[in-house]
Every structure is written in C-alpha cells, then in structure tokens.
Amino acid sequence: MGFTLSNQQQLLSKIATGTGDSENTPYFDGWKAFDSDPYHPTTNPQGVIQMGLAENQLSFDLIQEWVLKNPEASICTAQGAKEFKDTAIFQDYHGLPEFRNAVANFMGKVRGNRVTFNPDRIVMSGGATGANEMIAFCLADPGEAFLVPVPYYPAFDRDLRWRTGVQLLPVACESSNNFKITRAALEDAYEKAQKANIRVKGLLITNPSNPLGTILDRETLKSLVTFINEKNIHLVCDEIYAATVFTQPRFISIAEILEEEDVVCNRDLVHIVYSLSKDMGFPGFRVGIVYSYNDAVVNCARKMSSFGLVSTQTQRLIASMLSDNEFVDRFIVESAKRLEARHTRLTEGLEEQGTTCLKSNGGLFVWMDLHKHLKEQTFEAEMALWRTIIYEVKLNVSPGVSFHCPQPGWFRVCFANMDDQTMDVALERIRNFVLQDKEAAVVAMKKKKNCWQSKKLSLSFNNYRRFDEVNMSPHSPIPQSPLVRVT
Amino acid sequence: MCMLSTKATCNSHGQDSSYFLGWQEYEKNPFHEVSNTNGIIQMGLAENQLCFDILKSWLAKNPDAAGFQRNGESIFGELALFQDYHGIPEFKKALAEFMSEIRGNKVSFDPSHLVLTAGATSANETLMFCLAEPGEAFLLPTPYYPGFDRDLKWRTGVEIVPIHCTSSNGFQVTETALTEAYQEAQKRNLRVKGVLVTNPSNPLGTTMTRNELNMLVNFVEDKGIHLVSDEIYSGTAFSTPSFVSVMEILKERKCVDDYGCSELWNRVHVVYSLSKDLGLPGFRVGAIYSNDDRVVSAATKMSSFGLISSQTQYLLAAMLSDKKLTKNYISENHKRLRQRQKKLVSGLQKAGISCLKGNAGLFCWVDMRHLLRSNTFEAEMELWKKIVYEVRLNISPGSSCHCTEPGWFRVCFANMSEDTLDLALQRLKAFVTEYYNIPEVIGHHQTIRLNHSRRRSLTKWVFRLSFDDRSPIPGR
Numbered sequence: 001m002g003f004t005l006s007n008q009q010q011l012l013s014k015i016a017t018g019t020g021d022s023e024n025t026p027y028f029d030g031w032k033a034f035d036s037d038p039y040h041p042t043t044n045p046q047g048v049i050q051m052g053l054a055e056n057q058l059s060f061d062l063i064q065e066w067v068l069k070n071p072e073a074s075i076c077t078a079q080g081a082k083e084f085k086d087t088a089i090f091q092d093y094h095g096l097p098e099f100r101n102a103v104a105n106f107m108g109k110v111r112g113n114r115v116t117f118n119p120d121r122i123v124m125s126g127g128a129t130g131a132n133e134m135i136a137f138c139l140a141d142p143g144e145a146f147l148v149p150v151p152y153y154p155a156f157d158r159d160l161r162w163r164t165g166v167q168l169l170p171v172a173c174e175s176s177n178n179f180k181i182t183r184a185a186l187e188d189a190y191e192k193a194q195k196a197n198i199r200v201k202g203l204l205i206t207n208p209s210n211p212l213g214t215i216l217d218r219e220t221l222k223s224l225v226t227f228i229n230e231k232n233i234h235l236v237c238d239e240i241y242a243a244t245v246f247t248q249p250r251f252i253s254i255a256e257i258l259e260e261e262d263v264v265c266n267r268d269l270v271h272i273v274y275s276l277s278k279d280m281g282f283p284g285f286r287v288g289i290v291y292s293y294n295d296a297v298v299n300c301a302r303k304m305s306s307f308g309l310v311s312t313q314t315q316r317l318i319a320s321m322l323s324d325n326e327f328v329d330r331f332i333v334e335s336a337k338r339l340e341a342r343h344t345r346l347t348e349g350l351e352e353q354g355t356t357c358l359k360s361n362g363g364l365f366v367w368m369d370l371h372k373h374l375k376e377q378t379f380e381a382e383m384a385l386w387r388t389i390i391y392e393v394k395l396n397v398s399p400g401v402s403f404h405c406p407q408p409g410w411f412r413v414c415f416a417n418m419d420d421q422t423m424d425v426a427l428e429r430i431r432n433f434v435l436q437d438k439e440a441a442v443v444a445m446k447k448k449k450n451c452w453q454s455k456k457l458s459l460s461f462n463n464y465r466r467f468d469e470v471n472m473s474p475h476s477p478i479p480q481s482p483l484v485r486v487t
Numbered sequence: 488m489c490m491l492s493t494k495a496t497c498n499s500h501g502q503d504s505s506y507f508l509g510w511q512e513y514e515k516n517p518f519h520e521v522s523n524t525n526g527i528i529q530m531g532l533a534e535n536q537l538c539f540d541i542l543k544s545w546l547a548k549n550p551d552a553a554g555f556q557r558n559g560e561s562i563f564g565e566l567a568l569f570q571d572y573h574g575i576p577e578f579k580k581a582l583a584e585f586m587s588e589i590r591g592n593k594v595s596f597d598p599s600h601l602v603l604t605a606g607a608t609s610a611n612e613t614l615m616f617c618l619a620e621p622g623e624a625f626l627l628p629t630p631y632y633p634g635f636d637r638d639l640k641w642r643t644g645v646e647i648v649p650i651h652c653t654s655s656n657g658f659q660v661t662e663t664a665l666t667e668a669y670q671e672a673q674k675r676n677l678r679v680k681g682v683l684v685t686n687p688s689n690p691l692g693t694t695m696t697r698n699e700l701n702m703l704v705n706f707v708e709d710k711g712i713h714l715v716s717d718e719i720y721s722g723t724a725f726s727t728p729s730f731v732s733v734m735e736i737l738k739e740r741k742c743v744d745d746y747g748c749s750e751l752w753n754r755v756h757v758v759y760s761l762s763k764d765l766g767l768p769g770f771r772v773g774a775i776y777s778n779d780d781r782v783v784s785a786a787t788k789m790s791s792f793g794l795i796s797s798q799t800q801y802l803l804a805a806m807l808s809d810k811k812l813t814k815n816y817i818s819e820n821h822k823r824l825r826q827r828q829k830k831l832v833s834g835l836q837k838a839g840i841s842c843l844k845g846n847a848g849l850f851c852w853v854d855m856r857h858l859l860r861s862n863t864f865e866a867e868m869e870l871w872k873k874i875v876y877e878v879r880l881n882i883s884p885g886s887s888c889h890c891t892e893p894g895w896f897r898v899c900f901a902n903m904s905e906d907t908l909d910l911a912l913q914r915l916k917a918f919v920t921e922y923y924n925i926p927e928v929i930g931h932h933q934t935i936r937l938n939h940s941r942r943r944s945l946t947k948w949v950f951r952l953s954f955d956d957r958s959p960i961p962g963r
Binding site for chain 2: 068071089306
C-alpha cells in the first residue's frame, strides 16, 4: 500500500477538501460564539443574544392556530390519513399541482395581486439555498461569473460558487448614497470582468435587500432591466424577503416591472428565486422556488430539482395553508404589522443612544452604523469592535465585512428571531456599551493602554454542532492582533 | 437567445433514455382498475406499496408525531425553524438504529457519521462531489439503475465506466470484469476514484454474495480507491441468501481496530434511503454513511442544498423509534414482498418466461431473450415497444440499464394491487401465446417458432416518440 500524505489528500475532491464552503468567516464565527454560550432569560441571562440569524419568529401563533383548525392538512392525522399513501409515493418533480397553485397564489398576494404567477413555471428546490445553486448550474459554466451588488448575503459565496465553479464579482455600492445600485457601478464591474477575460452570465440581486433591509425603487429596477438586456445577460432576483416589507414605499417585484408598458425586456433573461423561509418563517421545511420566464431554464431546473425536492408531506401542508385565502390575507397583514413594531422598537431604542441605522422598510434586520465607534476606519477595527460586541456586550451581530461591505463600521442586527423581552435586554446591553464607549473614548484620549487579550474560544461541542477550528476572517490577514482595550 | 450553461443544454441528464420514455407513454394512458382498464400497467416503477396499512395504523395511534406536537404540546415553531444541517438528533439516532436492525444488528451505525440528504438521488450526487473531480471516474457493474447516469455524472462531471456482468454467472461481478473495467478507464485516460455498487442490486433483484463483496473490498484496497455501496434496497431482502452489507465485511476484517486497514475503512461509504424499504419516496429521505470525518463534514455542508424537511424528520423520528413498529414492519414487508415476487415469477413461468433467481428488491430481472427476433438491441427495442403499446405494460428494457446482453427486462411487482398484477400476467401470457405459439409451459424454456405474419408486422411497425417532458421524475 504505502500511501503518501498527498495521495491521501487526493482521495477526496478539491471541493471537499478546499475552503469554498466558506464557513470560516465571521458570519459563522458569531454563530459559533452563540452556540457555545446561548442566552436564556432564566438559565443563562448572561449568555450571547442571537442577533445574527435572520429568522421570522413573530407570527407563529397565527400558523399554529391554523394548523390546529386544519388537521386534514397533515396527512398523518385521522382526517388526512386517507391521503397518506398517495402523498408518500408521489415523487414527481413537477410537484403536487395544488402545491404549485398555492405557491403561485401566495406569491401573487404578497405582491398585492398586481401580478400573477403561472404555476407551471414554479420549480421546487431545497430551500433558496438549493434554488440559487440550481439557477447557477443552469445559467453558467465553471469559470463564468455573476455580478452581485455589495453588500450581499455571505452564503452566496458558497451557494453560487462552491460546487458550480461559478464566480461572483462585486458591483460597488457606497454608503455615501445609501448603497444604491448605479448604472456606472454596473458598467464598471462588467468592464472589469471583460478585462480579466471573465465571461459574465448574469446579475444577481436580492430585493428586498439582505443585509440592507431596503427595497429597490422602480427607477433602479428599470435600469437593471435595461442593463441586462443591453449586455444580453441574465437577471436573477432573489425575492426571499418579499413579504417582509412592512411600510411604504411598497415592494416592487421584478415581475411587475416586466409588465410595464415602457419596459422592453427579453423575458428569457429573467428568473426569480423565492422561499418560504423568511416570509412565513419556515426555514426548516425547505421550501425553495425557482420561477423562470425562460422555458428552457424551467425544463432544466425541473430535472435538477430531483436533487432537492420538497417533501410531499410538506407540499401538502403548504398547499392547504396557502390556498386558504382568508388566512393568507390576514397573515400577510399581521406579519407586516408585527415586523414594523419590532423594527421601530429597535431603531428607536438605538436612536436614543445616538446609534443610527440605514433607513429601511423590509427584511428581518437593520443595517446599523457603528463607524463612530471604530478606533480607525478600517476593517481590522471593525473586527475588533465586533469581537467586543460578541464577547463583552454578548450580542451576536454580523459584521459588514462578512457581507463584502466596502466601508467598515456597518453591522447587520436581526430583530425578528426573539421576543420583546429579549429585544429589550439587547437594547439595554447596547445602551451600556455605548455609554461605556463614550466615557472610554474620553479616557483613551488621555491615556492609551495596550493590552494583550488572548481570547481563547473554548467551544463546547454539544450534540448538535461540530465545527472546524475557528479561523480569523479571511479579510483580516493579521493573526491574533492585540486588542486595544478600552478602560 | 442567451446562452445557458452546458449542463442545461446537453443531455447528460439522461432523460432521453427509453427508461423514461416508457414512463411518458404510461402517463398518457395510465391503467386504472375502474376508469381505464385498457390502459398501460406501470411495471417500470420500483415502488413499494405493500405495507402502507401498517404505517397508517401506526399514525392513527400516534397523532402527536404528525401534528407537530410533543406530549400534546405544539412544537410547530421549533420544527419550522429547525434548519441545522446536522439534522434532528432523535431522527438520526432512530435512522441509524433502523439501518442496524435491517442488518440483523450485525453492524451498528454511529449517528454522527450519518449525513441526511434529500433522497438517495441527492446522496449519490453529493458523494460524487466529495470523492471525485470532474473527468474522474467510478466503475459500476452493469446492469445498473438508469438514474445513475444523471445522479452521478450530470452536474459533477464524473464519468461512469461499466464493469460488464453477464448472465453466464447470474450477472455477478468477477475479478476479471473489474480488472478489465479498470484498464478500460486507464485507456480512456480516466482516473478511477472508486467503485459504486447497488446491493441489493437494482435491476437484478439479488443480493451480493460474500465472495463478491470480499473481492470488491480487496480490489479497492489494492487500488487505493473508494467503494460506495448503495444499500437502498437493504430492507427488501426477503429470502435467502440473507443480505450482507459491506459494513459487515469490513467488521469481519476487523477494520475498525486494525490500523492496517483503517484507511480502507475510511474509503467505504454507504448510501441509504427510506424510499424503497418504507415506500416513502415522496418524503425525500436519504442518507450518506461514511467513516471518513472529512467526507462526513463536506457532505454535511453540501446537504444544505437538499435538507430533509424538519416536518418529515420529526414524523419519521417518532415512527422509527417505535421498535415494535420497525420489527413488525421489517418482517411483514419481507413476507409480502416474497409472496408478491413468487406470484410474478410463477405467472411469468406460465408464459414460458423465466427470471434471474432473485431474493430482494421490488422487481424481477426477466429473461425474454427467447422472444427476440435476433440477438440485438434493436430487437430488444422492438419487443419493448410491443410490450408497451400492445400488451400495454410499462417494463424497463435492459439496454436502458446498460446491460450488455439484449433481451433482459426489469419488471416491478410491488407498486400495484394483486389484481392488477394478475391482469398484467394475463396480458403477457396472451401476448406470448398469440405471437409465439407457445403452449402453456411450466418451469422450462421451449424453442420458439415465430408466427411468420406477425414477424412481418413487427418489422413494419413504427414507433412514434413524442417527447414532451410530461414525465414524472424517475423512481428506480
């Protein structure tokens, strides 16, 4: 036998042994910190509060109530059992027709019935995670690229690139104009790709935006459509947060833009990614959707969906729930109301302390501006501040650098994954930190004190998660730098 | 028209094969016991519909499991939010124990080495992504499940090189065939990363012998490559010889403790699913079991692209944790499959058709070589078309399974009622009698005398393909 180490390494594929799964970023590090010391109001009141997880937990009571009233929606209750066999054996990748109809219906309602969706264009996938990977496989070959406006959801780096070999090229958006996507920036990114001999196959946008929580205005959407048509590239719109828009201006879907009279667009270029993970709060059910206006893409995606179909047990539940129009209408309104209340609670609480956020009206988070608290306007300083927030303030928030934000000092703070009391605790902690920081800034001006802080993370490997070693962010090449401790 | 990816525009999804075309024809004219008694009977779908009554009765007695409740309390929110790719611990534990129980508890599975995937379809693809680069190859014994052409190759870029098995020894894998396949790969400049077998076999309906397994293990040990054992049919081994898992073979070799073969231990991976044993293909429950931590780690992350719905995990955790249910189910499942297979085999014999002697699976590997006009795949296709369109039975031609000998067909028996099976057998017998003038035969072949006028009509007959993509996804 006699294997050398290199032989051993070659036994697995490059993608299995490489780092393309991108789990060594602060986005995930914060999770790890939370997992090792999770907040609980009674058993661990000093623990880390999770504000890095964009979940929507505000409206489960409405759904629970519906589930109880509709036992036949579950194939495993007495009322639904007669459907058990047919549901259990149904593995057609077209999906249950009632499921597709219900999802199309829901997508239309979320957009105020200003557009309708054709159930035959709905393709299932393993969550939006699966949908984004699938669309990349359909539209691009290894080495080809998608343009993505920054800041963007960190896991795109994994979802769109890892197994597909596709590249992501940033489109620069600046905080100075609220991260607007400008035509100039698009052209610039495109040109850069041309110069580097990289073939651009499409533009990926998330609207409403993660992490900004903002929506794209009509003008911007139209300019994107013009751009992609001119370049003859695809437009993939991830509208996963569509129903989380809680106040004016209202959400405008790309589907609406396509219907406008003055818009000229090759529909074969437009694709929507959707999911129930955020709007309904069902990430566990893995309901991802690819909706394409391109027949060939629908065909191809449908075949690929074999690798991530939605469990028919879940399809049935969703079909039943989302075709209950009375329930859906009520849910959409109530959910938005609760999101708005929570958003206000957080932003007003932050404002009181002099902390501002990007003005937003959607999403499950705010884009908080802490650049005033940075020792210097660098990403190293941002990481230092982030570590302070995680380990001392005990809040898991997500640093802007992990979203490829071009300017340091921004943090994404989630607000919909906890109850009001926990939110108040979080605000209190932020209040204390801000006060201390203000005082400390004064002191520090007089006397600087360097202190080596060796933050040794001892992760408790509980039953549920195992992680590789905690790494520094790839954006911060300096290994274990001394923290400047504010006294 | 803007360019799509090469993957989107090629046809290595393999869906143009006859395996799927038969399905399409079935879809256009599906048999129904009441409303369409002349329709095509589906015998190309390896589903297990024999034991739903057992599951339904369990569900009726266990309302919590499906009603998102635990001890009467709603845990809907908890489930709806649960997206940890490590899976619900209770479910993995129950699944690991179930896998062990199927193997007569001769081996045990560590839940922390189990990776949950959306069906075996996803499990197989994920393993390829983990074990091979684009352009590298896996060796597969023929005949094999047609879906592998899509699952293993399409998006991964991995190649399949066949290990040719023949009826001379019941399609068992021989050392010669293995070596030849390996050499063939080398000739084609393909680096072989492993061997993938399905055990029990689809489409053969047989379990691999200890000899075969040991020979395979020796081979991969010698070559320093992987062995993937797709054991999706492990719970359908209904008669002797009993099913032997590759994990048992490794255990016998003491590969756990012995440093000498611990590397081999890390290169053997098992794929499983509940689609066949429990008859739940719609729920998309698959798993990869690997002893290699790196494979488990990489595959777990990849499972993000196809996790099992938490709703389903919860239901099945409850079901599989009920040992009374699993014990009863496993034995009853065997009994009913055995009876059903016997019925098919004897019905075929009455039509002068024999099968490979099978002891597992949801199908028989049927020998219709004597009904071929000539020993060619063209003749096999002609016969197949006749069976689909005139006899109105959708069965799967061996060529779609990459069989090297024409004349073999896979015929499923567990996806229909007994009456429907009777009807199918009647139709087949009538067909054979009419076309081949075979008197009623029990137990052995007769020489065939083709009715001459029928032979002419066979050659004149035209097959119209209408490929309109209405087909459901393929099961096995």
